[in-house]
Amino acid sequence: MVTLIQLEYIIAVDTHRHFAKAAQKCFVTQPTLSMQIKKLEEHLGVVIFDRSKQPVVPTAIGEKIIEQSRIILRESHKLPQIINSFNDFVKGHLTIGILPTLGPYLVPQIAGSFTEAYPAISIHIKELNPKELLNGLKKDVIDLGITAAPVLDDTLFTKSLFFEEIMLYVNEGKYLKKTDDHISIDELDKSILKIVSKEHPLRQDTLQLAAYLKNTNGKTFFKYEGDSIETLKLLVEKEGGFTFIPEMSAKAHQRTQSARYMHLKDFKPLREIVMVVTKQNPNERLANLLAKHIKENVTPSLLNQSRGKVIGSLYE
Amino acid sequence: MVTLIQLEYIIAVDTHRHFAKAAQKCFVTQPTLSMQIKKLEEHLGVVIFDRSKQPVVPTAIGEKIIEQSRIILRESHKLPQIINSFNDFVKGHLTIGILPTLGPYLVPQIAGSFTEAYPAISIHIKELNPKELLNGLKKDVIDLGITAAPVLDDTLFTKSLFFEEIMLYVNEGKYLKKTDDHISIDELDKSILKIVSKEHPLRQDTLQLAAYLKNTNGKTFFKYEGDSIETLKLLVEKEGGFTFIPEMSAKAHQRTQSARYMHLKDFKPLREIVMVVTKQNPNERLANLLAKHIKENVTPSLLNQSRGKVIGSLYE
DNA sequence: AGAAGTCAATAACCTTTACCTATAGTCTTA
DNA sequence: TAAGACTATAGGTAAAGGTTATTGACTTCT
Structure with a gap:
């Protein structure tokens, strides 16, 4: 069977007159492109390119x-x-609730292109914490929520959107000089492990962010919980210590001299971002359009679940 | 990715207004068609068919x-x-050698369409038995041969074309009445097994056909070897007994009242039909065109090797 | 001439896709 | 409400299409 992909490949080779370059433009490797073209040639029974020429x-x-x-x-x-x-003729209105740890970074990425694609859909976005968000759905204050999995509520329906890495924002001199940007929690502070294992943010149903701050002797610390990621970042920058930061927030932020973003070395924790709607949702069509639009407009790597380990579930 | 197949499927559904009928026309099952259409709809983000209507x-x-x-x-x-x-501008000439057990049935199926597709290629076909055929190739009397595998000659190059079932043509009253058209060799005559196991036509390098004829007491028999399938058929019809007959010959033949075609019950023997050329073949291009044309114009089931067991090889 | 470099083809492997059969679910119609 | 007609879903298999690593055929440069 002739496929459109094969046609794209021969167009690319014709355009660039070079198999490897064409493959690159098509985002595949050169053997893949060669094989597909060969298959097409065999299927059609003709030779399309004279490879002996240079x-x-x-x-x-x-x-x-x-x-x-x-x-x-x-x-x-x-x-x-x-x-x-x-x-252009799809009309409607959506009131959306979104986590404060997500909204400021996700919304700018998708709002513009969505309203451009669907000019007749009006949107109202509210930053809500997880509990408010679920309540809002039940009381029909919002039409849909965008939050972190799992959503343990049988009256609601969730749809996976993407997976966001949980990174670290670290302010400790010795680590700032590391060439490697991976770090294990042990390296940061062994004594923190107690808290990490018991009420580790990565183990909680919904990621609660916290900053772990050291005092001057470098051993004890206190934990500051908050909704505002920017507050946590500032604390770390000013006071030392570290905080967990979702990937999109890290990417959106210019790194400062006093702290840096790092990956967890032991494993790559991911939080799953989902769309939540009530089961009897009158706006299903609009919600699906939005979900599709989000998936198509976030950084593609966010869709790849297998690059890390999804956390936040009680059932792991 | 949108595929051309998906588009064919929606066209078929639009034409027939019925998923199952459309699937049939596309030579796939209904679930296959449904799923592909669903995938297309999801990819495009729109519903193409209103399935609630009838x-x-x-x-x-x-x-x-x-x-x-x-x-x-x-x-x-x-x-x-x-x-x-x-x-229309592909010029050339091919002299082809073909087995007498194959030529009369294969040639009519492909000659017309081939000369129509390639009007500037002239063809000369000779019926040759396997030995003559290989000699003819070496002496450049023919450009290519069409014969049964295996071809045990390292100076020649073979290319698989299709797989033909070896069927039985049986003239014995009790079997003619069977509703099932499968029969085991044991049922025909136990004493034949000796010959079958020693010089079984199915075990020989190149299929030699033979008719096994019973005399009146129904136990002893004699074997008639010959190149001409039609002679064997006539013998069986007149004298009783049975013969092995290649599928294409069976299909081409109107069944008579006195004998019928049956399948071997124990396993389905296939002979592999190949194209043979010398390794330094000046007509490679034409030979490939012919091979492709044959594959595309024989009954599709002949291409399916897995429906039976390929015989004729010493290396089984 | 021989070594190094360039480019497409091939090999071996792995993941995803597309297909199948069987079954379930949802309408219409008797 | 039972039966029939039609599409969707589930689960398993084979083929397709992808990857990295390697090979082989030509150039080009010492």
């Missing part, structure tokens, strides 16, 4: 095939356009 | 998508046409 050139019949392939691809690219033109 | 109808946006899909498919179907128009 750089590669299409054969006579290859030229014709490439020409037609460009037409096919051009036509197939019209499908999304057709759908976009329909989106 | 019969199913496209949604408003579905209509637009279907319309565009027809354009895409129409354009993609032009690719083979473009290639065909080039075939």
Whole structure:
């Protein structure tokens, strides 16, 4: 069977006259591209490229095939356009609740493109902590929530959106000089392990962020809990110690001289971000559009669950 | 990724307004078609068909998508046409040797369409037995051979074409009445097993066909070897007994009242039909075109090796 | 000429896709 | 309300399509 992907590959080779470059532009490796083109050639029973030439050139019949392939691809690219033109008439309103540890970083990434794609949908966003968010859903104050899994409530329906790494923001001189940006919790402070194991933020249902601050003797510490990530960051920068910070917040932030972002060495903790709606949701269609839009517009690596270990679940 | 297959599926559903019928027309099962359409809908983020209606109808946006899909498919179907128009200029000549047990059945199936597709290629076909065929290749009397595997000659290069079932043509009253058309060799005659195991046609390098004829007391028999399948068939019809017959010969033949075609019950023996060329073959391009054409124009089930057990090899 | 470099093809392996059969669920119709 | 018609879902298998590592064929540069 001829596939559109194969056609994209021969177009890319025709454009760049180079298999490896074409593969790169198609975001695949060179063998993958070579094999697909070979398969296409075998299927059609003709040789499309003369590889003995340097750089590669299409054969006579290859030229014709490439020409037609460009037409096919051009036509197939019209499908999304057709759908976009329909989106203009999708009307509605969504009131959305979102975690304060997520909203400031996620919303700027998706709001603009979403309202552009769906100009007739109006959006109202509220920052809510997990409990408020679930209450808001039940009382129909909000139409949908965006929060961290798991949501232990059978009357609600969740839909996975992406997975966000939990990183560390560290202010301790010796680590700031490390070339490696990975660190184990042991290295930060052995005595912290007690708290980490008992009420470790990574073990709680919903990630509660906290800053762990050392006093001057470097051994005891106190913990500051808060909703505002920016407060935690400031505390760490001013007082020393470290805090857990979600990936998107770390990426959005310019690093300062006094502290730096690091990855946990032992394993890569991920929190799963989900969309929550009530089971009898009148706005299902709009919610699905939003979910799809989010998945398509966040950094692609956020969709890859297997790069780390999802935490926050009681059932692990 | 949108695939051309998915587009074919929605076109089929639009045409027949029925998932199961559409699936049948596409030569897949209904779940396969349903799932592919669902995947397409999810990918595009729109519902194409309103399945609550009876019969199913496209949604408003579905209509637009279907319309565009027809354009895409129409354009993609032009690719083979473009290639065909080039075939008119493929010139050459092929002298082909083919087994007498194969030629009369295979040639009529492919000759017409091949000469139509490649009007500038001239063909000369000779019926040759296996030994003559290999000699002919070495002496350049023929350009390529079509015979049964294995070809035990390192100076030659073989290319698999298809797999043909070895069936039975049986003339014995009690079996003619069976509703089941499967029969084990034991049922035919236990005493035949000796010969079957020693010089069983199914065990020989190249299938030698033979008719096993019973005399009137029904126990002893004699064996008639011959190149001509039609002679064997006539013998069985007139004298009783049975013969092995290749599938294509059985299919080409109208069954008579006195004998019938049956499948071997114990296992389904297949002979592999291959194309043979000398390693330094000047007509490689033409040979490949022919091989491709044969594969595309024989009954598709002949390509399925896994429906039986390939015999004829010494190395089994 | 021989060594190093460039580029596509091949090999071996792994993950995902697409298919199948069987079954369940949801409507219509008798 | 039982039966029939139709699509969706589940679970398993085989093929497709991806990866990295290696090979092989040509250039190009000492």
